[in-house]
Amino acid sequence: MKIKQISVFVQNEPGRLLEFTDVLNKAGINMTSLNLADVTDYGIVRVIVDDTEKAASVLKENKYNVIVNELLCVDVSDKPGALHEILVKLADNDLNISYMYGFSKGGHASLVLKVNDLEKAIAALQ
Amino acid sequence: MIWNEHVETMSRDEMHALQSERLRDTVERVYQNVEFYRSKMQALGIEPGDIKTIDDIVKLPFTTKKDLRDNYPFKICAAPQSEFVRIHASSGTTGKPTAVPHTRKDLDMFAECVARSICCAGGSREDTIQVSYGYGLFTGGLGLHDGATRLGAGVIPASSGNTANQLTLMKDFRPTILACTPSYAMFLAEALAEEGTKPEDLALKIGIFGAEPWSAEMRAKIEAGLGITAHDIYGLSEIMGPGVSCTCEHRNGLHICEDHFYPEILDPDTLQPVGDNVVGELTFTHLTKEAMPLLRYRTRDLSSLDHSPCECGRTSVRMARIIGRSDDMLIIRGVNVFPSQIESVLLEVPEASPNYVIIVDRKGTLDTIEVQVELNPDYMTDSVTEMEEIRKKIKQKLDSVLRIGVILTLAEHKTITRSQGKAKRVIDRRKI
Numbered sequence: 184m185k186i187k188q189i190s191v192f193v194q195n196e197p198g199r200l201l202e203f204t205d206v207l208n209k210a211g212i213n214m215t216s217l218n219l220a221d222v223t224d225y226g227i228v229r230v231i232v233d234d235t236e237k238a239a240s241v242l243k244e245n246k247y248n249v250i251v252n253e254l255l256c257v258d259v260s261d262k263p264g265a266l267h268e269i270l271v272k273l274a275d276n277d278l279n280i281s282y283m284y285g286f287s288k289g290g291h292a293s294l295v296l297k298v299n300d301l302e303k304a305i306a307a308l309q
Numbered sequence: 310m311i312w313n314e315h316v317e318t319m320s321r322d323e324m325h326a327l328q329s330e331r332l333r334d335t336v337e338r339v340y341q342n343v344e345f346y347r348s349k350m351q352a353l354g355i356e357p358g359d360i361k362t363i364d365d366i367v368k369l370p371f372t373t374k375k376d377l378r379d380n381y382p383f384k385i386c387a388a389p390q391s392e393f394v395r396i397h398a399s400s401g402t403t404g405k406p407t408a409v410p411h412t413r414k415d416l417d418m419f420a421e422c423v424a425r426s427i428c429c430a431g432g433s434r435e436d437t438i439q440v441s442y443g444y445g446l447f448t449g450g451l452g453l454h455d456g457a458t459r460l461g462a463g464v465i466p467a468s469s470g471n472t473a474n475q476l477t478l479m480k481d482f483r484p485t486i487l488a489c490t491p492s493y494a495m496f497l498a499e500a501l502a503e504e505g506t507k508p509e510d511l512a513l514k515i516g517i518f519g520a521e522p523w524s525a526e527m528r529a530k531i532e533a534g535l536g537i538t539a540h541d542i543y544g545l546s547e548i549m550g551p552g553v554s555c556t557c558e559h560r561n562g563l564h565i566c567e568d569h570f571y572p573e574i575l576d577p578d579t580l581q582p583v584g585d586n587v588v589g590e591l592t593f594t595h596l597t598k599e600a601m602p603l604l605r606y607r608t609r610d611l612s613s614l615d616h617s618p619c620e621c622g623r624t625s626v627r628m629a630r631i632i633g634r635s636d637d638m639l640i641i642r643g644v645n646v647f648p649s650q651i652e653s654v655l656l657e658v659p660e661a662s663p664n665y666v667i668i669v670d671r672k673g674t675l676d677t678i679e680v681q682v683e684l685n686p687d688y689m690t691d692s693v694t695e696m697e698e699i700r701k702k703i704k705q706k707l708d709s710v711l712r713i714g715v716i717l718t719l720a721e722h723k724t725i726t727r728s729q730g731k732a733k734r735v736i737d738r739r740k741i
Contacts, residue, residue, distance in 0.1 A: 190691035192684060194721050220693050225719050229691055243686075246722035250689040281692060297691070 186256035331596035423456020426555035434461035441489035448550025491523035498534025508536025562627030
């Protein structure tokens with residue numbers, strides 16, 4: 184399935200992530216996942232939230248640089264080889280992953296993947 | 310020793326007569342050959358015949374950096390390109406430099422003035438000079454080189470950079486004079502200390518430093534670190550390059566080669582000349598230049614003049630060391646940088662917003678320039694790779710226009726507005 188992710192530019196300084204989460208908190212937005220990709224002096228915070236449109240709009244109001252992307256979200260069972268199966272299917276279809284993150288809880292895992300062709304990836308996994 | 314005793318010690322009356330004669334000649338030539346000056350003089354209702362003595366200079370129009378840009382590259386020249394034997398250039402906005410051509414006679418005059426300066430600083434033909442100014446479009450390297458050669462001194466054309474090699478040359482070739490920017494001298498002194506070489510292991514005795522502002526504290530550090538007496542040399546490429554003026558052994562102001570460059574100090578508000586020892590904008594008029602003679606060129610450097618005789622025996626007017634700028638130009642590692650250049654590059658690169666802050670600092674001994682810029686929201690990406698490509702693209706464009714390496718930092722909107730205060734675009738943290 185597809186999932187919407189919000190990415191925001193933040194500087195790599197104490198308190199910057201806190202300021203960002205505070206904006207979402209004050210707008211009553213709940214985060215499902217948070218992923219931070221850092222360089223040296225800045226990072227890109229990627230979040231999945233319960234209300235993407237509202238979150239993007241309050242972040243823009245607070246002068247953040249914001250981009251909303253659609254990513255691939257895959258639910259797999261939490262057992263050895265489950266991720267491997269997915270990766271084999273994507274590779275067989277010549278699909279590239281630029282980044283991914285995920286978590287598992289209670290025997291169940293969710294993966295979020297940035298792929299170079301979202302529609303093709305969805306078809307490959309069906 | 311005084312290189313050109315006749316000129317450098319002539320009476321004020323003789324100098325007045327010489328300057329008057331040369332100004333008449335220069336004005337006649339620019340009026341005949343340069344449309345820019347002819348129309349400016351006509352607009353002011355003056356003709357070459359109205360200029361009788363050097364005191365009439367106040368009737369003449371000013372020339373600014375903008376005039377040079379507007380007449381780029383050679384429209385303000387009084388000699389045809391076939392007469393140019395070398396063309397120097399200084400950096401300008403959006404990649405267009407300011408062209409400064411020289412005829413054979415101009416280069417002779419350049420070498421003469423630098424030879425005078427080296428002698429003024431205590432050098433002679435017995436000396437060996439390591440020229441660690443950059444060689445190239447920048448006038449520092451070739452200027453010192455030609456002047457030292459004219460003097461008959463030995464030249465080590467080291468150019469700038471490659472510090473380990475510079476130290477080897479200093480130890481093995483035993484130069485007695487070092488010529489470079491003060492910040493590079495400081496850097497070399499520290500590198501020497503780091504490798505455990507003592508100043509007394511070197512033969513250096515004199516430093517000739519210029520092209521950027523430096524403090525008395527920095528001078529004391531350089532002198533201790535290299536075991537030398539440090540001298541100030543002044544110049545700018547539009548006028549010539551280093552050697553327009555230099556300090557003598559008394560180091561009480563810089564003796565100007567005023568038979569070639571007539572100095573005035575202007576009140577920055579009224580643009581009227583002020584008296585001795587009053588600070589204002591330093592302005593030069595070429596008296597002998599052939600390729601690109603400029604009338605009353607406003608340097609934007611703040612200084613003052615002193616016509617009283619110097620104990621060294623020279624009668625030439627002295628200028629005080631530069632105390633600042635009347636515009637926002639920054640001098641970074643000897644390179645002139647205008648915030649407007651940075652702004653125009655950012656406006657050209659769509660990924661950058663025109664929201665920026667420039668931070669100038671001195672890390673150790675070398676000046677650094679950091680440009681913090683906000684990303685154009687339309688180019689926001691979730692990919693670090695793409696973000697880095699944007700950063701590199703902006704940096705490369707800035708580096709090529711400014712001709713100096715910048716630290717390019719992508720910043721959040723709030724960082725820039727926070728540090729910006731009241732539209733303060735430049736933060737200079739250097740203590741000089």
